[in-house]
Amino acid sequence: MMGKETVLITGANRGLGLELARQYAAAGCRVLACSRGPGEPPPVAGDVTWQALDTGNEDSITTLARDLQAEAVDILINNAARRGDTGGLDTLSTEDFLATLRVNTLGPLLMVKAFRPHLERGRRRIVANISSRAGSVAEGLDADGDYAYRCSKAALNIATAKLAFDYGLIFLALHPGWVKTDMGGPEAEVPATLSAEGLRARISAAGPKSSGSFHSFDGSQIRW
Numbered sequence: 001m002m003g004k005e006t007v008l009i010t011g012a013n014r015g016l017g018l019e020l021a022r023q024y025a026a027a028g029c030r031v032l033a034c035s036r037g038p039g040e041p042p043p044v045a046g047d048v049t050w051q052a053l054d055t056g057n058e059d060s061i062t063t064l065a066r067d068l069q070a071e072a073v074d075i076l077i078n079n080a081a082r083r084g085d086t087g088g089l090d091t092l093s094t095e096d097f098l099a100t101l102r103v104n105t106l107g108p109l110l111m112v113k114a115f116r117p118h119l120e121r122g123r124r125r126i127v128a129n130i131s132s133r134a135g136s137v138a139e140g141l142d143a144d145g146d147y148a149y150r151c152s153k154a155a156l157n158i159a160t161a162k163l164a165f166d167y168g169l170i171f172l173a174l175h176p177g178w179v180k181t182d183m184g185g186p187e188a189e190v191p192a193t194l195s196a197e198g199l200r201a202r203i204s205a206a207g208p209k210s211s212g213s214f215h216s217f218d219g220s221q222i223r224w
């Protein structure tokens with residue numbers, strides 16, 4: 001009999017990441033829930049193990065991969081993200097821009113680098129990068145002044161496509177919608193429960209032919 005699927009989720013202590021952890025655990029998966037912040041992790045019923053991880057710190061990533069070196073990971077969800085400055089060019093700063101790129105783009109790449117052996121031992125071998133329509137050149141323009149965030153997600157999109165081209169794992173870029181979380185803000189439209197359900201459905205249906213694709217949580221394809 002096949003064992004539980006193991007799902008590793010970054011940024012799992014709040015918002016969408018927390019909801020994904022809850023839903024995967026409720027579905028009977030083994031969840032490796034990663035959190036950067038100190039303090040007691042939120043309660044999640046099921047087979048959930050909390051891990052300390054700062055995706056903006058390469059040493060933190062390599063340390064976790066070494067600590068989990070005996071593990072097989074079926075699904076890696078690169079969910080941790082940084083919003084960054086939203087004031088447009090007037091408030092753009094080098095420090096904020098690079099910090100956002102470090103978490104939103106470099107972090108997922110370093111996670112794949114560190115955890116590729118774990119994924120290759122898994123059955124599903126899926127990497128789901130939580131991207132955003134804001135990173136689409138074709139569809140991502142609106143009035144928000146979040147240059148760093150948009151550039152970081154556009155870079156994550158091409159990284160996803162390049163990884164799919166180079167390696168035999170399954171790589172997905174997924175748009176979660178405008179989710180009602182601390183990052184999404186009070187005007188957001190999509191409940192975290194609905195977004196997580198849709199993302200899980202996209203990941204569940206993923207196969208080699210969908211590797212390198214960019215879809216919304218509702219299944220619609222997003223133009224690059």
